[in-house]
Amino acid sequence: MSEAEIKSLEAQFDAKIANDQKIEPKDWMPEKYRKTHIRQISQHAHSEIVGMLPEGNWITRAPSLRRKAALLAKVQDEAGHGLYLYSACETLGITREELYDQLHSGAAKYSSIFNYPTLTWADMGAIGWLVDGAAIINQVPLCSTSYGPYARAMVRVCKEESFHQRQGYEIMLSLCNGTDEQKEMAQDALNRWWWPSLMMLGPEDKDSVHTEQSMKWKLKRKTNDELRQQFIDQTVPQADILGLTIPDPDLKWNDEKGTYDFGAINWDEFWQVVKGHGPLNKKRLDDRRNAWNEGKWVRDAAMAYAEKQAQRKTEAATAV
Amino acid sequence: MMKPIKELNPQFLESKENKEHLISYLLGVADNYLILAQRLGELCGHGPNLEPDIAITNISLDLLGQVRSFYQYVAQLKGDKSTEDDIAFLRKEREYRSVLLVQQPNTDFGYVIVRQFFFDVYNKMFLNALQQSADETLRALAFKGIKEASYHERFSGDWLKRLGDGTVESKQRVQQAVNDLWVFTDELFHSSKADDAMITAGVAPDMLQLREYYYEKVENLLTEATLEIPEVPYFQKGGKEGLHSEYMGYILSEMQYMQRAYPNSRW
Numbered sequence: 001m002s003e004a005e006i007k008s009l010e011a012q013f014d015a016k017i018a019n020d021q022k023i024e025p026k027d028w029m030p031e032k033y034r035k036t037h038i039r040q041i042s043q044h045a046h047s048e049i050v051g052m053l054p055e056g057n058w059i060t061r062a063p064s065l066r067r068k069a070a071l072l073a074k075v076q077d078e079a080g081h082g083l084y085l086y087s088a089c090e091t092l093g094i095t096r097e098e099l100y101d102q103l104h105s106g107a108a109k110y111s112s113i114f115n116y117p118t119l120t121w122a123d124m125g126a127i128g129w130l131v132d133g134a135a136i137i138n139q140v141p142l143c144s145t146s147y148g149p150y151a152r153a154m155v156r157v158c159k160e161e162s163f164h165q166r167q168g169y170e171i172m173l174s175l176c177n178g179t180d181e182q183k184e185m186a187q188d189a190l191n192r193w194w195w196p197s198l199m200m201l202g203p204e205d206k207d208s209v210h211t212e213q214s215m216k217w218k219l220k221r222k223t224n225d226e227l228r229q230q231f232i233d234q235t236v237p238q239a240d241i242l243g244l245t246i247p248d249p250d251l252k253w254n255d256e257k258g259t260y261d262f263g264a265i266n267w268d269e270f271w272q273v274v275k276g277h278g279p280l281n282k283k284r285l286d287d288r289r290n291a292w293n294e295g296k297w298v299r300d301a302a303m304a305y306a307e308k309q310a311q312r313k314t315e316a317a318t319a320v
Numbered sequence: 321m322m323k324p325i326k327e328l329n330p331q332f333l334e335s336k337e338n339k340e341h342l343i344s345y346l347l348g349v350a351d352n353y354l355i356l357a358q359r360l361g362e363l364c365g366h367g368p369n370l371e372p373d374i375a376i377t378n379i380s381l382d383l384l385g386q387v388r389s390f391y392q393y394v395a396q397l398k399g400d401k402s403t404e405d406d407i408a409f410l411r412k413e414r415e416y417r418s419v420l421l422v423q424q425p426n427t428d429f430g431y432v433i434v435r436q437f438f439f440d441v442y443n444k445m446f447l448n449a450l451q452q453s454a455d456e457t458l459r460a461l462a463f464k465g466i467k468e469a470s471y472h473e474r475f476s477g478d479w480l481k482r483l484g485d486g487t488v489e490s491k492q493r494v495q496q497a498v499n500d501l502w503v504f505t506d507e508l509f510h511s512s513k514a515d516d517a518m519i520t521a522g523v524a525p526d527m528l529q530l531r532e533y534y535y536e537k538v539e540n541l542l543t544e545a546t547l548e549i550p551e552v553p554y555f556q557k558g559g560k561e562g563l564h565s566e567y568m569g570y571i572l573s574e575m576q577y578m579q580r581a582y583p584n585s586r587w
């Protein structure tokens with residue numbers, strides 16, 4: 001292709017996005033667009049399936065049958081999200097196996113929040129309320145992102161994430177209406193999950209690398225700092241209803257701005273975890289790798305069986 | 321819904337003994353679902369691939385749904401303040417009536433599938449027959465469960481064929497699971513005194529009559545999966561009478577942890 005041809009394709013492509021038209025897998029797209037989308041969508045998919053682990057940790061210990069069933073269903077939803085997102089990513093010309101390899105080798109990232117441990121039942125409440133809550137804030141804008149398969153996957157995902165958030169909040173509510181011990185458990189969970197949840201919305205705008213390009217492609221609609229502010233403003237009144245204290249002595253309502261002011265985030269901790277040195281980075285990846293490696297003989301068997309079946313079919317057909 | 325084989329005498333449950341037998345019978349059914357759901361719950365997020373992971377979680381959820389309905393019925397029969405959760409979480413080990421099969425560990429995916437298949441074939445036959453129970457609530461529960469149970473049996477049966485007729489390694493692994501778990505199948509057909517009373521009353525199907533059919537079905541599928549049918553001189557039993565495997569205490573201590581550590585709390 002000549003340079004002029006590429007220029008014109010690029011112009012058409014940019015115009016399409018500017019007009020809110022979707023880019024579909026068969027459409028021409030700049031290589032950078034493809035790469036960026038593979039990175040972001042797979043990162044998101046990995047987050048869904050690594051995210052199954054901290055909550056999966058409490059399935060066998062859930063305190064009631066109703067909670068056990070709800071938690072199982074939630075973790076299963078996350079597997080479903082992983083599945084849609086891997087499928088969306090595969091439309092960009094990469095296989096699920098390749099994506100897993102990237103995860104297992106540590107080359108691909110996933111949301112850092114899942115590298116924190118779930119220590120009590122209240123963490124199931126706090127994760128639903130805060131982590132799914134922050135995820136929604138990140139993800140709702142993606143329902144109208146430019147890449148069609150991603151946008152459509154996100155519509156489904158977001159619906160379920162809102163349900164998860166309500167379910168998490170409801171766990172917190174039960175605890176806060178419960179015994180003193182239960183209330184303490186809820187407060188302790190909030191104390192541990194609050195700051196990592198704020199970090200989940202990404203580094204501060206001044207340290208964020210991809211923002212401008214992402215805005216143009218509608219991978220982002222608001223900056224990290226805007227999203228974080230939105231999350232805080234939405235969550236503080238919810239904590240008030242629970243009767244819990246946000247673990248930030250500097251948090252206070254700013255009448256002039258009409259938002260909450262909040263204290264400094266420990267970005268050293270954020271980078272420590274992102275770079276692989278959080279409390280459970282190693283365990284989470286080991287668990288994923290083990291599941292994959294231990295499942296190899298099963299996947300091989302399924303493949304061999306399918307091949308034999310196909311062969312039997314052709315043999316039967318030619319025998320006639 | 322199907323018609324009962326027998327009408328239940330309206331005074332039947334006014335007898336304290338009948339009621340106790342029915343409760344004991346119901347626990348014998350539902351405890352299997354509970355312990356198996358618990359075992360499957362351990363696997364969530366650790367499957368060999370996303371699809372079977374999701375499917376196994378689904379089975380666990382279906383079983384939990386059945387557990388809740390059965391325990392709610394038990395709670396209603398007891399007529400005291402007990403709830404489904406008291407029944408699920410606050411009994412002593414000896415009071416659980418689950419068979420040894422469902423307690424067996426998730427040694428590998430082969431064991432998971434074989435355990436499931438051995439149970440599913442039984443469960444589908446059981447729910448099928450239970451649809452003609454003289455007890456209306458049980459007829460409804462059976463009707464509700466049968467579709468799920470058929471799906472479970474298809475899932476585990478299909479995987480058994482894949483593993484048996486897959487690779488050399490998968491065949492060897494799944495044959496090992498079949499050999500190890502075979503000894504626990506016969507207990508599914510044991511009936512206690514309470515069970516016998518319920519069979520006589522037409523509340524419970526007589527599963528012993530279906531034993532031969534069960535082994536025929538299982539053996540046919542094993543053969544189709546190119547696997548060998550084990551021959552054992554003795555079968556294992558005990559769970560139904562409250563004499564469990566060494567695994568059971570660990571299953572319960574994990575499952576009951578919250579209820580024991582924080583008694584009298586609402587979640």
Ligand SMILES: [Fe+2]
Pocket residue numbers: 048077078081157161
């Ligand atoms: Fe999700």
Ligand SMILES: [Fe+2]
Pocket residue numbers: 047048081135139157161
């Ligand atoms: Fe998500």
Ligand SMILES: [Fe+2]
Pocket residue numbers: 078132160161164
């Ligand atoms: Fe979620």
